[in-house]
Amino acid sequence: MGMRKVAVVGAGMTKFVRRAQETAKELTWQASRMALQSCEMTMDDIEAVCLGTAPDAFDGIHMNGEYLSDGAGAWRKPYMRSYVGGGTGVFVPIQGWYHIASGLFDVVLVVAEEKMSSYYPHAQAAFLTIFDHTTERPLKPNLLWIFALEMNRYMSTYGISKADIARVSVLHKQNAADHPCALLGEANISVEDVLNSEVLAWPVQRYDVSPVSDGAVAVVLAAEHIAKRITDKPIWIEGVGWNLDTSYWTNKDLAYPRYVEYAARMAYEMAGIKEPRKEIHIAEPYDPFDYKALHHLEGLQLAERGKAVQLYIDGTAARDGNMPVCPSGGLLGVGNPIAAAGLMKIAELFWQLRGEAGARQVPGDPRRGIAQAWGDLMQVGTVVVMGR
């Protein structure tokens, strides 16, 4: 298709915390600065900036992208903010990718930020406005409803137990104990702890859910001829995909995310991947809830429908397993500052594939990984395949 190769050459992130002293702009700047420093670049080298941040309602600022622009170094540069709900964090690097793949720019800064603590007392209430204002909102829904409804449908369709789903939360939180930025890393958590946690919206319990957080992540993308000058270890973006399902979420199959499948197939085709279960060495599926990681692994064609939990039961998903899942600790462990959480997965693949993930390093020189995010009203899938 005449597209240029694009590499990730640098990455930076802030700690993910429940409430950060820094403002959204300050977090954005800190992640951006760290990403630039990691590849010894300055803002002068950056030709365009892509920013991802989720709903304006969290910050209470209309046109939040423009508000955050100084923290992202966007002044006097082509600048664009993208937003596809929770899918934003993996969409914004896709946007950066096509800026470069198209030949329009050579070096792009991609930054994702979320400060959820500003919404007081709890960001949960901001989510009410994602439901249809006439046919759903008068029922006073909360965001947990749709996850609980989808989780129940998923469990019941395939006969999966709560105890098995809890393994996801346990593995991710254990993995996060090795992440220096993690909010909820817990090395000694057990399935019983998850099953004994507060019931919020059955079948969803406290430990099935990722925490609202503040944080920012940034990566630097470069065209091939620049990337090879900057680093010996560029990590290539080999495939991208994104796809949207219906807004009428009560009209579709809640047990299987077909939109994630379509996004994944688009990315696999671009990357030349025929057998994802053999060719993907690390998976970072979106895991705001534990069952969602399973749901998404199936959508990504990394497990048969209803069988993703077997990867956790037989150890395949463990950090030293055949296909580690969320070695970062994921949203369940590192935290869930919406847009930043998705881009954290891209940063994790960058570090893992370069062999720079420290205590979290997956053994065996992994060559290829996939990151995926999901969002809007249970309807968007965004996928990036990365390799070295």
Added chain:
Amino acid sequence: MTSNHHAFPGTPLSEDEFRQGKILFNHDRLNGNFAWDTGIAIGSYLAGLKEGYLSGSRCAHCRKVVIPPRVVCEWCFRPMDTYVRLGDTGTVNTFSLCYVTWDVQRIIDPEMPAVIEIDGASPGHGILHKLGEVDPQALHIGMRVRAVWKPAEQRTGAITDILYFKPTGEEETR
């Protein structure tokens, strides 16, 4: 890079530090008041609710009946041809027992949101509503339910004209 980078930016604050005013903050309340036009398709849906029935729209090309009704078919992008009256009974597609309200207040008796596939709509086509007059422990996917309506004089043409859905008690086929 995390292996050779030990100091990450970001300063966590505890909720106590915040509440006790150890840091400065500015509190504000946004004023957002809206009056949404119901439009053509949802307008007809709400008119039906006021009369005491549920309705959907039908695409003759795709042979689909969807609820709530809409003016355009998502599959073929042709106009939806007709609005059709549906039953006020259905089948529980999925449900939850929710112990927190929309603003995260804890409650003892759970709310029971559900997706209910409405009789007369195409298979798998449901709406979000709540269940009532049912033992939470007896609730299950596949349960047959019927709408419990507000009295006619209290109906305003809103989704809340249905109070909730309750079990019909009939034999289940799946």
